[in-house]
Amino acid sequence: MTMDVSKSETSKNGSTQQECHGCRKTIKERYLLKALDAYWHEDCLKCNCCDCRLGEVGSTLYTKANLILCRRDYLRLFGNTGHCSACNKPIPAFEMVMRAKTNVYHLECFACQQCYHRWLRMP
Template sequence: MSPSLLTCGGCQQNIGDRYFLKAIDQYWHEDCLSCDLCGCRLGEVGRRLYYKLGRKLCRRDYLRLFGQDGLCASCDKRIRAYEMTMRVKDKVYHLECFKCAACQKHFCVGDRYLLINSDIVCEQDLYEWTKINGMM
């Protein structure tokens, strides 16, 4: 099929480019296929497109919304699309839930912590936390 006969699913303009993408039964300019939440380009090599509930999503936003049942690893409440989150390994936390399980101090950039199961423990409380919870 000639690219000039194709219409982009994003901008609705004709595709005259030599290279274009096909996703979700539509054709796209490389720059027009992007995540509906963060806007990152989904047509780049190594990127994956996730499509759910009518939204085109990158892997990070898909997992944030739908991965792990979309629940915070600390409070088990749903994480909404507009909420800021923190991620440690495969766990996702509301920003307000990302605090030391022992002293309840919220972490700042550069603070050191350890993930024990789903609990986040600051460096200062690590010894006491593991002793109290029978891990020593």
């Protein structure tokens, strides 16, 4: 399940302070995050795998199996892995690919079928 993360300023007069869902302390900082129908300190809303601050890596988080995840870790753990149409090896869900009609290729496998010229050169 994907969820949006919204960042907003706390009330200037402090009349509507919120409790952080992560640490259960009052949010006194200038900014707070709202995600999963709860309020969070910017430091408390983190990916359960890589510990990155989700408010910094985008406006979307992923939840599954009671985990809060960034996009990369969600795809790494739960994304569908396909197979390259050229080499038939697995393509991890987070890897960039080339598509041609219904075929999917690793970037390094995408080449002309007549002359085998590679369209993209990998460094």
